[in-house]
Amino acid sequence: MRFDPIPLRTAAAAKGDNTTAAISRRLNAPYQTVIRWTSGRSTPAGPALADIERTYGVTAAALFPGDA
Numbered sequence: 001m002r003f004d005p006i007p008l009r010t011a012a013a014a015k016g017d018n019t020t021a022a023i024s025r026r027l028n029a030p031y032q033t034v035i036r037w038t039s040g041r042s043t044p045a046g047p048a049l050a051d052i053e054r055t056y057g058v059t060a061a062a063l064f065p066g067d068a
Contacts (some may be wrong), residue, residue: 002066003043011056027051 012023024034029048036042044063046052052058 001043001064002038003040003063005038005063006067007058008052008056009038011058015056018062022029026055 006030008023012026013046015026017026020038021031023029023038024031024040027034028046029051033042033048035042036064037048049060049063053060
């Protein structure tokens with residue numbers, strides 16, 4: 001299961017969230033966690049994935065392209 005952060009960064013930018021801080025605020029997630037997600041060093045799971053999908057419209061299939 002390989003996480004691809006590009007769809008998250010692209011969708012966030014489309015909503016005007018061009019910084020990690022803006023993504024963090026919109027998702028109500030810790031800043032350091034969002035840095036790890038957007039750099040691909042960490043993978044969002046469970047409720048965080050649901051928040052990303054609900055907030056930015058990015059599906060798990062887009063975030064994990066090799067698993068679809």
